[in-house]
Amino acid sequence: MTETTSTPRTYRDYAQPLWRRLLVSREGAVIAALVLVVVFAISFVPHFAQPITLTYLLLDITPILLIALPMTLIIITGEIDLSVASTMGLASVTLGVLHQAGMPIPLAGAIALVVGAAAGALNGFLITVVGLPSLAVTIGTLALYRGLAVGLLGTTAVTEFTEFWTDLAKSKIAGTSVPSVVVVILVLAIVFVALLHFTPFGRGIFAIGLSPETARFSGVKVERTKFILFVLSGLISALAGLYYTLRFSSARGDNATGYELQVIAAVLLGGVSIFGGRGSIVGPLGGVFLIGVLASALRLANVTSDVINIITGTLLVASVVATSFLAWFRTKRARPGKKTEILAVAKG
Amino acid sequence: MFGFTRKARVGAFAAIAVSVALVATGCAATGTDSGTDEGSGDANLSITFLPKNLGNAYFDTSDKGGADAIAEFGGTYAEVGPATGSPDGQVSYINTLTQQGVGAIALSANDPDALCDAVGEARDAGVKVVTFDADTNPDCRDLFINQAEADGIAKVEVDLIAEQIGDAGKIAILSATANATNQNAWIELMKADLAANHPNIELVDVVYGDDDDQTSFDKTAALLQTYPDLKGIISPTTVGIAAAARYLQTSEFKGKVFLTGLGTPNQMRDFVNDGTVTAFALWNPADLGYLAAYAAKALIEGTITGAEGDKFDAGKLGSYTVGKDGTVLLGDPFTFNKDNIADFNF
């Protein structure tokens, strides 16, 4: 081993201290915005600052929180899954039809979960084995699964469910106003954080998003990873569908129409890049909360819920445009103008 | 690298958890102050109307009747509702109204059972719940304002169509949403009436227009195409009959296929005057909303509790008594035709 004769130099791991990096990061911005909105709502929106608000808020955003977890992973790999809401509806209808025919809810629910996983597997198969683009496939399965759900039940809703289960869906942790489903969400969130940030599987996900070919040559099983992610997405969408059905006591083919937009809006708002390769779980969860709190506060202020749609849509567009603009701005600052560079090369 | 060290990621996650906890404890602490400042002291006469869906002429009229009543006795009126007639859409609004602590909700239910939990929570929080036009499960709500007896409505519909098609032939029903309590009650009674009294009339299909204009329009077209020898259509929903009439007006079946149902005079006037529709029935939705508002007021003020035999005053409509199962009956259905349609404006 050669010995260095010069004094060892120390380098920092990062150019900026942790607090600065956190503040400037997308996740930090979302959380800061969330805190701001909460404070604003507590101060100015009548009836907001009561325990029941938190209860309803969490009950409302649970399906979106659940689906945001696998969706984040899918978008990081550079794919997308537009069929999640239709899978929710399909699971909902499966539960309703089976229960109406006399099956007890736990069994019907289990079958609905299997149906969801199968739906995800079909997506995964078409994308990884047949090689179709995920946008096209999931637009097709969005129609397919929703069509199956509506075909099975028509526009009737099954609304008689065993009270034990519908109460369980809405039950709260003893003594607080926090619904018990939060426990399920927390557990799943921890699992996904661990999966994404602390395992080789998770690192493979980032690698695929940055460059599938490089990832493949580095030994990441690209197709298998994507397939697993889509199955997970289908499974968790089915779980969200079960929860939705039991919470509203209503299994209907049209349930949860449009939820995929809410999930994607929240995930992109939370800093996950639509081009893949960047993101975390925390940001999207913050995004879901942000949109949820906004919606709750606006509803209480008697603003029509469609203003919330306008805000969600605008936030979605603004967040990606802002990211794109910032990236462009950074490259403009880092190098001299493109023209000058080319001229320099040509002359030199 | 991946943008974050492990420390930072865990730290950020902790930040979210902490802010959630803060909000939770903060809410719990201030929970006792807000939300219940009315209810004690003088009565909270804020009544919100929650129809099956917004953008529906029938509910515009009924809710306006409610608004007039509320203006008379000095309460506060509000109207909210989902854009489409689905049960889960209404649950969100009921939840919000519970949070806001309104005095009463006047509700036309999209489903008899699905709303019960949300309505139960509202009643637990001290909100009175009055259903009108379409009921929930009787155990869930305080009162039901019924526009007319269900079998009376069914009978008048069947009689009208039988008269127009000569008591023989095929008919179909264009309904609203598949779960609507009132629709299903009327359809069952119509089937019973047909079976008992009109053996030569055959009901070939029941289709659902979802109380959406375009859907009802397209479903009418599909009906006429699938059953070319159809003689009559009953549409016991104001949106459905208006859409069906509009389709018939420009089709070759005008005058050959008879249409009746429940419609508002203003929407149907053109069609009656040019012969597309001969006669249809309804009651006065404005009166229905008016009565619902007064009933809610009586409940809030404690004048009645919803038990059978309770009496309350309903402004210009006079005095009403609560009947069986907490139902208040408005009156009888009324038949509109060419001779009298000019006299009404709703």
Place this chain on the structure above:
Amino acid sequence: MNSFTKGLRAFVTARETGILLALVIVIAAATIKNPTFLFSSDGFRDLLLTPSILLLLAVGQAIVIITRNVDLSVGSVLGLTAYLTGRLFIDVPGIPIIVVFLIGIVFGGLLGLINGALVAFAKVPALVITLGTLYAYRGINVVWTGSDRINSSDMPKEFLGLGTQSILFIPVLTIIAVVVLIVAAWYLRNRRAGRELYAIGSDPDAANLYGLKVTQRLLVAFVLSGALAGLAGVLYAARYGTVNSQAGTGFELQAVGAAVIGGVAIFGGSGSVWGAAIGAYLLLTINRALPILGVQDFWQRFVVGILIIGAIVLDRVLALRQAKRLTVARNI
């Protein structure tokens, strides 16, 4: 092989011919079951009339998809324009019908311009932008509408008449839609600007390096999509007479489906508006044929889903075969 047989071969193997054949089969099956499907004046009219609105949306969508983008906001644009049409007739009494048409098209074009600007300048994937504008435009529509709706009595009879009249047995709305289709097809095939759209869709980077005005073409594509959706909104108001805040919900999915089924590849660069038009007709004719064939029309969305998946799988298989053939040809 002379040019006639070559042309014939191209016609027979064209994707569009396959879809046309499928359409003919569906109509034949339904007519055999129930002759009034085709052979009654109402049946024939409705067969041609109902899909004409979707045709416009599908043509616009095809133009955008060819450039390797997608426009999910067309349903909301349609709804907004339909409501605007009604409002114009109510608030500006005596307004000429042609002016309403023009305003509707320009309004739709402006909404499309917003999409196009964000996609072309901010370089954000069209999926995300149009997802956001789908939400935003629909929200604006609902807030503007409130709990009102436009009734047929609010609009002049001549305008509503457009929705049901026919010239020589062909409905007026269908004529309008077909004229637009022919113009669009000619533009894409014969004009430089049109053909460049295919180049941009096949390989955006190459197109850029080659010097094509990519930004300009993208803007035009989205403006066209929006303008066609605007026109479709005006026609919707004429056809249905009643407009509420939910008008046009879900149409974007049908438009994309029609284009994809009609042979427009989702990854851009190939397909034609003829295919998208036939796809639109196929989708809605299946909708009407299902109840006649004894299938509850609830299953229509399911059938659409199967068709879309089938179409993209077919596209993929054909593309793989094509690539193999090219590789073989290159290696000889």
